[in-house]
Amino acid sequence: MQETFGRKKKILNDPVYGFININDELIFDIIEHPWFQRLRRIKQLGLTHLVYPGALHTRFHHSIGAMHLMQKALEILSSKGHMFSKDERLATLIAILLHDIGHGPYSHSLEKKIVEELSHEELTLLFLERLKRQFGEIFDLAIKIFSGDCSKSFLHQLVSSQLDTDRLDFLKRDSYFTGVAEGVINSDRIITMMEVVSNNLVIEAKGIYSIENFIVARRLMYWQVYLHKTVLSAEQMLLQVIRRAKFLFADGNDLFGTATLKLFMKNRFTKNDFLNNPLLLNSFGTLDDFDVFTAIKEWAKCDDHVLSLLCQSLVKRNLFRTEIKNKPITEEEIEFRKESVISYYDLSPDEVNYFVLSGSAQNSAYDHTHEGINILFKDGQLLDIAEVSDQLTAEVLSKTVKKYFICYPKAPFDTN
Amino acid sequence: MQETFGRKKKILNDPVYGFININDELIFDIIEHPWFQRLRRIKQLGLTHLVYPGALHTRFHHSIGAMHLMQKALEILSSKGHMFSKDERLATLIAILLHDIGHGPYSHSLEKKIVEELSHEELTLLFLERLKRQFGEIFDLAIKIFSGDCSKSFLHQLVSSQLDTDRLDFLKRDSYFTGVAEGVINSDRIITMMEVVSNNLVIEAKGIYSIENFIVARRLMYWQVYLHKTVLSAEQMLLQVIRRAKFLFADGNDLFGTATLKLFMKNRFTKNDFLNNPLLLNSFGTLDDFDVFTAIKEWAKCDDHVLSLLCQSLVKRNLFRTEIKNKPITEEEIEFRKESVISYYDLSPDEVNYFVLSGSAQNSAYDHTHEGINILFKDGQLLDIAEVSDQLTAEVLSKTVKKYFICYPKAPFDTN
């Protein structure tokens, strides 16, 4: 629930943490901004709710949750004697609050599919620059912290690193809303164990087991939720829908859609387009899951055989069958599937490429080649978790697990 | 998560209960039906998520949860020696699973606004009759149990009464997803205390305190969540959006919308229309929150001053201010508000009626004039909870609390 004390103090009900206090007026104003409110309509986990029906939580809720953890982390570090100014504190809160502002509909599932030339991080930076004009210089600092361009590296690491408050929030939140109990991490304890050495974020030695648990829980969430084979299937279908719709628009067809959706379906905008035409970002700033899925519902009835079949399947949750393998899918298998789908659905060899989909998914539990998680011992020694864990050895942690998948329709579509 | 054992057995992850087992093939098939899948896109609590951001759970999840509790309740009653056939069991599960199938977009908020002539219960019955053709005679029994037209009254009461599994699920679920901890009820204990006397559902005496807690929790949820003043405000605005859009359509304007939404915005269908034209129910069976909110997003940019203002306000969460009073809002106050809104927004006297909204909300904790909650004592005596509770006396329980509200724009719209 949102309650306002004075003009701009708020308490927000969050089932994950109980209450979240918002004490800064500027933070309050950013949350009220229509671009941030848009995140209420972008689900954190795309189509995952087709497998875990509770997973309808949004980037809005996650961003505020991550900011809540940031408040706690900064308090802890401050109580341990690490210094940062009021502005640095506020800018760090802004950076984490807005770290996902550049996400579009269905976030990761459609990354670089709606706006093909820009990643969500690049879009985030465009938004931050624009908000600077409205909210002032503090955004300069926020951008530096977001981009890793500030001397107090730990502030950036709290926003983006292997132990950032982004991950600490989303693992806990995704676990809560999916109901996957094993994904629970002890974010409280991890934050309590945070320390800073030479401007870098590290973890006190007695937090080792919580870190191991965090790494294992993250991996479990990847394979059991984020890369669940039925979720993969739904996402692959969504990708094909967008691909086909873009193809049809390019081919001169007019399909149903909001004006904004059509704008982005018909054009391939570059970063320069965004810089030259400020209204373009305004438009993107209104696009959300509703534009996309409502179009899909309507396209299910359109004339194009391919698009309508794909959309009907998504709407009715008639998802493609997915097979997961440890080795790449062979050309023979792909051909075999294509042939049987062609004969079932009377498709052309071109069209079948929208229905037999293969690819790979990968996850490494931990990447210690970049910046790892450093453990601080009482004698001042700093060691990478991979060196000190007797369970999660370097070899295991550095291993990237890659799985290969092929998706194809289960059986003739039910088109009643 | 959904996992299939054999062909049609499923386990579903539900953060509220852990796991839900679906063992009946027919239940599995009903859940797969596109009409039931549609409930995935109808939020249980309409616009409540604008106040409690976690409240995005759906009628789909709730319906399956209520069915899960029904399975438990029937097991308990069976273990206490109460008899019902396999068909009666299955029909009761169908009745609870489909009790909300007739709901339209934003469920209660738009009840009788999109389809003005039929309540959601009437639409549910239309759906049940149609599903009977597909799934067979068992639906006859399900309809009887749903309608209260069967000799074993307790089966109907488990579907619809003051202690039905519908309420036992939604209180627990709404509490989980809003994070309002006080709304938690002990559905496990209440179900364990269920008994049947003369075909009626009653509660064993040692369950009295759990029943009192249930009544108090329900009331708390009403005032703190369902009738929260900001939720009221959002719902009132949504109502005006639909009213204005219908007015514009009737006036010959063409607005953006899916074909289905337009169909229902342009026509006032009667029950006979639904009976005479089966395709009409098919159309209604595809309508959901997406059709409505995507239209609202697009209407925010339309030419009609009134509609665009209302829609912008909803999309940007620029909600009207709400005042709650214990006495009816006076004509003077309404006039005062109207005048100031007219001058601010340059509205006509007709138009201002879309912006200054008043009405009342009421809730009675418990209605013992109809069928109450009966408590069974060891000596066989049956008494209404209002007679035996020393806290929730008849006088208190029978009291209907009515509150009056007025909503109006906070300040000049921000239309940047």
Added chain:
Amino acid sequence: MQETFGRKKKILNDPVYGFININDELIFDIIEHPWFQRLRRIKQLGLTHLVYPGALHTRFHHSIGAMHLMQKALEILSSKGHMFSKDERLATLIAILLHDIGHGPYSHSLEKKIVEELSHEELTLLFLERLKRQFGEIFDLAIKIFSGDCSKSFLHQLVSSQLDTDRLDFLKRDSYFTGVAEGVINSDRIITMMEVVSNNLVIEAKGIYSIENFIVARRLMYWQVYLHKTVLSAEQMLLQVIRRAKFLFADGNDLFGTATLKLFMKNRFTKNDFLNNPLLLNSFGTLDDFDVFTAIKEWAKCDDHVLSLLCQSLVKRNLFRTEIKNKPITEEEIEFRKESVISYYDLSPDEVNYFVLSGSAQNSAYDHTHEGINILFKDGQLLDIAEVSDQLTAEVLSKTVKKYFICYPKAPFDTN
């Protein structure tokens, strides 16, 4: 878990709240004191674990939990602009931390039975005076706050009133360890709604429903846990054990026991005795559940028929049957039970009084004759919760519910 940062900072694992931080050295030192450590061996709920097996939590855990809530409450009040000095803060923490230090074995169950002339509050004051000598003047202020003898009444009210942090902790904790889900209260929200008006603790109007929930939950815990009929039975038996043992000691028998237990079983000490002989408080300060229950285990094998029967029954959980009535137990019924017990167990008319036990238990949800819970409205008006709640009316709230019980052995003792 207890972790020490620096010399005397601690983090303590509390399953109820996650972590508890102890930042004050003096608080740390008090917790380390053997008198406070003794509370680790005094269960919060006496013999309740015979009915709810998880209820083994202690006065130690509760006292620290209540102090944790006090830290939060003081922070909230400070953030709302209410002033108190560092000393006042520390003294209030001391007062709540030590509010139960005067409890003896099995706390309330044996109140004024082991030390007959002094209540646990009087013993607490004796302890506080003695600790002052060790810890200094700050204890003067703590004693004033504990006793209600300070101008900032709200500090005392946070320690002892209808909404003190004592109750806020024990309801939540007892609910956690018994597993009675309905007893859960939202202490976070209640504390967040605290305010001070004219030096008195009040609750902001939007906290009304949480207060109602708190009152109802408390009442539920009373009847379902604290006054559960089997708990009553065990407590009555424990009282008779102590009464019989004291009788036997007075009669010149020597029974098994620790030296300290014997000291208090053989003597009836007055407050003056405690004041004149400091060692007496030292002795009392070592007495706990272990002294009493180990004696009971050994007494189960003693020669006295009455004592051994009572003790065996407790040890084997062969608890007396309890009947609860709304009217006083009649003399006839008591006589009837006594006669049958006499004949079963071959007891004398004197002895049977240890086995047929009657009395009453009462609970009023809320006592507004003393200091009530005041609700603060936005216009500054202050009203008692009994006046503003439409559910918990004054009439209902002021009603004291009294129940009468009789306990007697179920059947011939199994003495194998």
Added chain:
Amino acid sequence: MQETFGRKKKILNDPVYGFININDELIFDIIEHPWFQRLRRIKQLGLTHLVYPGALHTRFHHSIGAMHLMQKALEILSSKGHMFSKDERLATLIAILLHDIGHGPYSHSLEKKIVEELSHEELTLLFLERLKRQFGEIFDLAIKIFSGDCSKSFLHQLVSSQLDTDRLDFLKRDSYFTGVAEGVINSDRIITMMEVVSNNLVIEAKGIYSIENFIVARRLMYWQVYLHKTVLSAEQMLLQVIRRAKFLFADGNDLFGTATLKLFMKNRFTKNDFLNNPLLLNSFGTLDDFDVFTAIKEWAKCDDHVLSLLCQSLVKRNLFRTEIKNKPITEEEIEFRKESVISYYDLSPDEVNYFVLSGSAQNSAYDHTHEGINILFKDGQLLDIAEVSDQLTAEVLSKTVKKYFICYPKAPFDTN
């Protein structure tokens, strides 16, 4: 709470699972038996509550919880078509319910210290044999299942193996009562994934991540709770107390204690003693934490310098400092510590061996040399978790982590 339906059906409140149903009369009768009731007075985690104050739960609660999980596991296996008779079901429930009946005071901490010649498993078998006389032939089968002497190996494996319901309960329960959130395992999901192949318990492939989580959580609990250095310290001190007391008794001193405690302190009974003298098991069947800790409280005041110092330290939680190392403690270090302790406390070279304590603690996450956890793939293949986990490789899993510790008094005792 315990509620009785009919004569002998019970519902028990368990905060970990909600409710536990006890439907079998025989199970009810065993729970009522004084030997089983004794487990109410033996804490599951010995002195761990000195570090985690909530950890006061008992072998009684754990045994019933493990039986509850067994009921669920047997239901699942039965629903998957695996056959066992009613007697086999009941005997398996008995075996798990009584698997800890042979534990003495402070269970593992004092294993083979009070009764030096028999392990708790041997004592369990003695109890089972004796209970057979009272409860009949079904105990023969229970003993076979307990001992692994039955053809349906999976029944034994459910009682005792790497995935038995014993572990599934204690990890969840210990996590709940200590508040170590990371220890939570998903016992529901693991049980749901159980299968039987060739009479052996296996886990379906989709349960792999839950098994990995289980192994990691178990390891975390070992190092963070069971082998926590302060817990180690308290346990070492307890061992020295018993060693010293036995020495003093052997030396002809008479110390305080219950008759039963003295019996076991003065004698070194063999298995034959128990077989020849049935009363001996009766005596052991009354011994619990109370006998031991009450003696410790009294011994704190005894004449023997060594015993009184050790006991005072335990009672006042003046625990020894513990250092944990990866390499064995050197003789030099031990000597150094001994010398400084000798000079501080004026001890003889013999006596100092009670105060400077060293040893090792070890834990292997998983032992696949004995019987491992087998994973069942859809194609029928069975593989050890160590072969299929890409994270918990055989190398890692088979590694036994051994740590070395030394404990010694922190500073001069405070003996006020």
